[in-house]
Every structure is written in structure tokens, then in C-alpha cells.
Ligand SMILES: NC(=O)C1=CN([C@@H]2O[C@H](COP(=O)(O)OP(=O)(O)OC[C@H]3O[C@@H](n4cnc5c(N)ncnc54)[C@H](O)[C@@H]3O)[C@@H](O)[C@H]2O)C=CC1
């Protein structure tokens with residue numbers, strides 16, 4: 001996720017240093033070091049936490065001395081709370097961000113939550129920084145940020161899985177994978193873009209406009225969600241994701 005964001009962050013004027021022992025190169029002209037020791041006492045206006053939440057306790061305390069006076073911390077880690085991160089990082093101000101993967105093409109959705117110690121300046125920087133990667137939604141509570149994770153942060157995973165299953169089943173109707181992908185991506189992308197047009201009809205109206213009484217779409221929709229099973233499945237999906245975020249706090 002950090003690499004996807006780096007592509008977009010690099011469009012700004014900041015000098016960016018990445019510490020990552022697992023990368024041979026990073027995009028966007030950022031400086032890469034494989035070991036924090038190479039920083040040699042340098043301080044940074046913003047330190048971005050983009051490691052797995054389960055690694056933060058081990059890794060991040062070593063970075064306390066690298067935060068500039070008036071600097072702050074951005075965390076993209078799921079779940080791990082701002083209070084816990086601040087305590088881990090010498091009481092630094094923390095802004096939590098929950099991006100999603102289409103940030104890689106500048107079409108991400110990022111939730112932003114500023115903990116009380118973060119200043120207006122920190123928040124304004126984080127908002128501008130994340131806007132380079134797509135849409136931003138600033139939320140008032142950390143609870144809401146964990147719900148952004150359930151809807152948007154993990155959302156591309158749901159979408160990719162739905163599209164994958166749709167392609168698989170389309171191929172069972174005798175199409176090549178290329179044909180199936182073209183049809184599924186075109187249908188999903190075209191329908192979503194149409195629904196997102198300014199002044200578009202509601203989703204119910206759009207659905208109904210495809211659906212002739214006694215026709216083919218009605219038959220398909222009845223199988224898809226006639227019993228509310230799809231809605232229930234999505235409810236369980238978001239709840240399971242949110243519950244996991246809570247466990248990671
Ligand atoms: N993958 C996604 O779509 C999203 C991920 N996130 C968050 O982003 C964070 C990273 O997740 P992913 O990118 O999926 O994982 P990842 O495994 O792809 O990336 C983690 C990176 O941390 C590096 N790393 C490991 N040890 C390190 C150390 N000691 N110092 C510095 N870097 C180290 C790894 O080499 C790797 O490049 C997580 O906290 C996750 O919750 C948030 C939103 C979306």
C-alpha cells in the first residue's frame with residue numbers, strides 16, 4: 001500500500017525517504033534506505049507508518065528520535081489506535097489514514113482521522129497529501145475510521161473477488177477469459193460510472209430501468225438477491241472487517 005501511495009505522494013514537493021528492508025527500489029524518485037541506522041539522527045516533519053499493525057510495537061519506538069519539533073505521525077495501519085501509536089512514539093501527534101488500493105492509479109478513497117494532539121496544520125497537510133491519491137473523507141471519530149476500513153479500505157478486495165467470481169461464471173457460459181473479463185469489467189465499470197454521473201437516478205431507479213417486468217433481468221435479480229441473501233452477505237462482510245479492525249486496536 002505504501003508503494004501505491006508513494007506514486008501519488010511524489011507528485012508534491014516534499015523530500016521523501018523510505019525505510020524498507022524488503023524493497024530493492026521505490027517509485028517516484030524517493031530516497032530508499034534499507035536500515036533505519038542509515039538515517040543517522042535525521043529528523044522528519046512527518047513520519048508515515050506503513051508496516052503491518054502487528055509490527056508497529058517492535059519497529060516504531062526506534063523512530064521517536066526522528067520526529068522533528070512540531071512534526072507528526074501519519075499511520076495507514078488498520079485498527080491500531082492513535083492513542084496506542086502516540087504512546088508508542090513518544091506522545092507524538094498522530095493522524096490516522098485509511099487509504100485503499102486504487103490510490104495506485106490516483107483513484108483511491110482515504111478516510112482521515114486527526115487525534116486531539118494533531119494541529120490544524122498537521123490535518124491540512126495530511127488532507128492535501130492524501131488528496132493526491134484520490135478522494136478523501138475526514139471523519140470525526142476513530143470509531144468511524146475503523147468503519148471506513150470496513151467499507152473502503154478493504155473494499156477493493158471485495159470488488160476484486162466479486163469481479164473474479166463474475167468472470168469465472170461468465171466463462172462457464174462458453175466465453176474465453178478475455179471475452180469474459182471484457183464483458184464483466186465493461187459492465188461493472190460502465191454501470192458504476194453511470195450511477196456516479198452528476199444527477200444520476202438512484203440505484204433503485206437505475207436497477208429498475210434495466211428490469212423489464214417478467215424479463216431476463218428480473219429472473220437474474222431474483223436469483224441474486226430475491227431473498228436478501230446478497231445484502232445479508234455484504235452486511236456480514238463489513239461487520240467481520242470492522243470486528244477485525246477493533247481487534248487490532
Ligand atoms: N493493502 C491494502 O490495501 C491496505 C493496507 N493498509 C495498511 O498498510 C499497511 C501495510 O500493508 P500492506 O502494504 O498490505 O503490507 P505489505 O506487506 O505489502 O507492506 C509492508 C511493507 O513493510 C515493509 N517492512 C517490513 N519490515 C519493515 C521494517 N522493519 N521497517 C520498515 N519496513 C518494513 C515490508 O518490506 C513491506 O514493504 C498495514 O498496516 C495495512 O493495515 C491500509 C489500507 C489498505
Ligand SMILES: O=C(O)[C@@H]1CCC=N1
Nearest residue numbers: 077078149153154155
Ligand atoms: O487487510 C488489511 O488488513 C489491510 C487493511 C485494509 C486493507 N488491507
